[in-house]
Structure formats: C-alpha cells, structure tokens
Amino acid sequence: MQESVAGSQYTSFRLAEHLDVAGIAASIGSVGDAYDNALMESTIGLYETELIKPRRPWKSLSQVELATAEWVDWYNHRRLHGEIGHVPPAEYEANHYKESTKPQVTTTT
Template structure:
C-alpha cells in the first residue's frame, strides 16, 4: 500500500505533466534550494508575527498577513531591485522587455 504523501506526489506530478508545467525539484541536502522562500518567511516572522504576539484570533493573523504581503510587494524597498518595491520592479521589467503591439486601424 502506498503512503498518502507518495500517492499525492504521483497525482501532482501527473497534473503538472498534463498542464505542461515543469516541477521545481531540488537536490537532497541542497541548502540553497529554498533560500528565497526561507528568507521571506524569516522576514515575515521577524517583521509581523513575533512583534505582535500574542495573537488573539486566527482572523487577526490573516488580516495582518494580507496587509504585510501588500506592503512587502508594493511599498517595501528592496536592495536587490534597486531600492524599489517588487511590484514596481516587475512592471518596469515588463515595460522594458515587452514589444508594443501594433493594431490595425481602418
């Protein structure tokens, strides 16, 4: 009998394959595999979760999380992006790399 996680893993792989999505799979013991996510989670915990303890309800955590994510993406300045927020950096990137579309006029 297969373990549930193994079954889920096979189903997920089949789903990704059908959607022509490449799975992100790292090597065992690779410390850099998930470094960006771990760094972001660390900032989240340091900047919002730990300073506001104790939390009264899950709803308070959810609202604070949504507000933090919005701030992080739209107002927080990141040194890696030339001291601009990620949303602004991404928009600038697409403006610079996307060719304008030509439209026919009658």
C-alpha cells in the same frame, strides 16, 4: 522519522499535472541542497521578524490571516528591496515586463 521536502506530495503526478495546467514549473532540488529553500526561508524570516513577533500575542487565527494579507500586500507593493534597486517587487516586475516587451528595431538590407 524526518520527512523529506521532496516527499510524495511534491512529486506526485497529480500535483505535476495541476502545476502544468497553471503554467507553473515545479522546482524540486536535490536532497541536502541548501540553496533550494534559501529564498523562501529568507522571506519567512522577514515575515516572522517584521510581523509575527512584534505583534504577539495574537488573539485569533483570523487576526493573523488578515495581518498576513496586509503584510504580503505591503511587502510586494510598498517595501523597498535593496537587491532590486530599492523599489518594491511589483514595480520591479512591471518595469521588467515593460522593458522586455518593447518592440525590437530590425533593419532589412
């Protein structure tokens, strides 16, 4: 029997409460909606292609954990992403918040 992505562990009240306290909005799409997981599947594919497959065989779990932490840091702070203007995600996000928090000029009459 195949377990649904929208299974009880994702829809439980307790999880919803934890997400709410952390300020995280839950994202649970409809069953069979291919777009729900597209971003995550794309990222996992890059992770496998750029890190896991080229360095195998892995000798230990701790080796994979350390390499994963290094890859995530590189992915977010140094890897250039064409979809966001050939800048790393951390730079793109910083620029977004810098632009969105600029004081707005208002006029009074």
